[in-house]
Amino acid sequence: MKKPNIVILGAGYGGIMTAVKLQKSMGVNEANISLVNKHSYHYQTTWLHENAAGTLHHDRTRIQIKDVIDTSKVNFLQDTVISIQPDEKKVTLENTALVYDYLVIGLGFEAETFGIPGLKEHAFGIKNINSSRLIRQHIEYNFAKYNNLKNPGEELLNIVVGGAGFTGIEFVGELANRVPELCKEYDIPREKVRIINVEAAPTALPGFDPALVEYAMNSLESRGVEFKIGAMIKEVTPEGLVYEKDEQRVEIPSNTVVWAAGVRGNSIVEESGFEAMRGRVKVREDMRTPDYDDVFVVGDCALIINEETDRPYPPTAQMAIQQADTVAHNVKVLARGEKELEPFEPNLQGTVASLGHDDAIGVVFNDKKLFGWSASVMKKVIDNRYLLKLGGIGLLLKKGKFNIFR
Numbered sequence: 423m424k425k426p427n428i429v430i431l432g433a434g435y436g437g438i439m440t441a442v443k444l445q446k447s448m449g450v451n452e453a454n455i456s457l458v459n460k461h462s463y464h465y466q467t468t469w470l471h472e473n474a475a476g477t478l479h480h481d482r483t484r485i486q487i488k489d490v491i492d493t494s495k496v497n498f499l500q501d502t503v504i505s506i507q508p509d510e511k512k513v514t515l516e517n518t519a520l521v522y523d524y525l526v527i528g529l530g531f532e533a534e535t536f537g538i539p540g541l542k543e544h545a546f547g548i549k550n551i552n553s554s555r556l557i558r559q560h561i562e563y564n565f566a567k568y569n570n571l572k573n574p575g576e577e578l579l580n581i582v583v584g585g586a587g588f589t590g591i592e593f594v595g596e597l598a599n600r601v602p603e604l605c606k607e608y609d610i611p612r613e614k615v616r617i618i619n620v621e622a623a624p625t626a627l628p629g630f631d632p633a634l635v636e637y638a639m640n641s642l643e644s645r646g647v648e649f650k651i652g653a654m655i656k657e658v659t660p661e662g663l664v665y666e667k668d669e670q671r672v673e674i675p676s677n678t679v680v681w682a683a684g685v686r687g688n689s690i691v692e693e694s695g696f697e698a699m700r701g702r703v704k705v706r707e708d709m710r711t712p713d714y715d716d717v718f719v720v721g722d723c724a725l726i727i728n729e730e731t732d733r734p735y736p737p738t739a740q741m742a743i744q745q746a747d748t749v750a751h752n753v754k755v756l757a758r759g760e761k762e763l764e765p766f767e768p769n770l771q772g773t774v775a776s777l778g779h780d781d782a783i784g785v786v787f788n789d790k791k792l793f794g795w796s797a798s799v800m801k802k803v804i805d806n807r808y809l810l811k812l813g814g815i816g817l818l819l820k821k822g823k824f825n826i827f828r
């Protein structure tokens with residue numbers, strides 16, 4: 423019998439965990455498994471805000487795919503997906519094309535720009551290793567430039583972060599730690615630097631526990647973060663950011679506007695003809711697309727409705743990792759010619775968000791609230807647990823976060 427071709431697109435949390443699960447559960451002769459990713463490495467998206475602020479080197483965040491993939495079972499192709507042709511069971515890559523019997527789409531997220539003028543052209547985004555490294559280097563360049571100009575402007579030292587969701591809050595938390603170091607390094611008085619977080623909703627972290635939100639804002643404000651709450655970003659220009667609050671238009675001069683105000687699924691999904699909402703396919707309970715029995719979606723490109731709230735589950739790494747278990751199981755079942763597919767049932771353990779290296783907030787284990795150092799330790803435990811799951815003790819020791827007293 424011909425071995426089925428299983429193709430996995432993207433080596434983010436969802437894609438790489440699907441590959442790792444399949445390599446553990448299927449024999450070498452059962453299927454041809456291919457994993458396609460733009461880069462030779464998997465990166466921990468959940469650490470990118472640290473790379474962007476410069477509090478963690480990006481080499482800690484990236485993991486060579488060949489270090490976690492068994493290449494005798496999974497063929498890794500470093501290439502870029504251009505489009506998917508589900509009716510022909512074909513994927514077009516930049517350098518070649520692949521045919522599949524079963525496809526897993528795990529192409530991750532992009533920034534959702536909501537058509538805001540100037541955003542694409544003038545704002546930075548915490549999207550991947552390269553975009554995060556650019557933010558770090560850009561901030562440092564502006565600090566370095568400051569003391570080399572006769573009349574330096576405030577735009578060099580105003581760092582504006584759009585959105586106070588979890589990404590925005592985690593990023594300003596890292597900046598609050600990093601800026602004092604940069605000030606020392608570049609001979610700049612701390613009071614000259616502004617870290618400004620602009621949020622449209624009436625509160626930071628809308629929908630999260632109000633007491634923990636208050637804790638987070640107090641902690642960040644005490645370290646020099648300014649919040650503009652109820653402030654809708656309207657435009658980004660070469661000169662800075664424009665927001666509207668109480669019907670007033672306010673401009674903040676800035677060379678460094680970082681957009682952290684929303685994500686969508688990879689646009690390749692829609693462009694390939696899959697029915698999607700902001701790049702996310704509303705999958706069946708077995709994680710397959712509504713229209714194709716041989717196409718699964720995992721991670722941020724998948725949309726699942728939470729029956730209790732009647733709203734989509736937020737796209738998270740936690741969801742992507744759990745979905746990978748179901749996707750890998752179901753792909754294996756189909757590849758073996760069996761029929762019993764299992765439904766995906768999320769088992770969410772809570773949310774923990776960092777506020778810098780030794781502070782955090784979280785709700786875990788059925789509504790237990792954590793804040794401060796204990797939440798920060800919990801965040802590192804979560805990060806380390808993922809490394810263990812992905813690459814065992816070796817990867818944990820190589821890339822784990824152990825310095826809880828940093």
Ligand code: FAD
Pocket residue numbers: 431432433434435436437458459460461463464465467468469470471501502503504528529530531548549550589592688690720721722723737738739740741742774
């Ligand atoms: P991604 O992690 O986005 O990976 C997609 C992969 O596909 C990448 O390797 C990319 O290179 C590859 N790819 C993309 N396009 C192509 C192409 N055309 N061709 C080939 N390869 C391609 N969630 C949590 O649960 N906990 C957290 O603490 C947390 N913190 C976060 C912090 C930040 C700063 C951000 C931005 C997000 C955070 N999230 C967190 C959300 C979480 O990171 C995402 O939900 C998760 O990364 C989604 O995983 P994924 O597998 O769908 O794709």
Ligand code: NAD
Pocket residue numbers: 584585586587588589590592620621622623626627628653654655656682683684685736737738773774775776
């Ligand atoms: P988000 O959609 O969760 O938050 C975006 C924020 O930007 C919202 O508060 C929104 O009100 C605000 N916003 C939108 N448009 C705006 C505008 N024009 N002007 C001002 N503010 C505006 O996006 P995110 O924070 O990037 O998170 C993306 C996903 O990743 C979410 O599912 C999140 O839960 C997850 N995540 C989780 C963690 C964690 O668990 N620690 C950390 C980061 C991200």
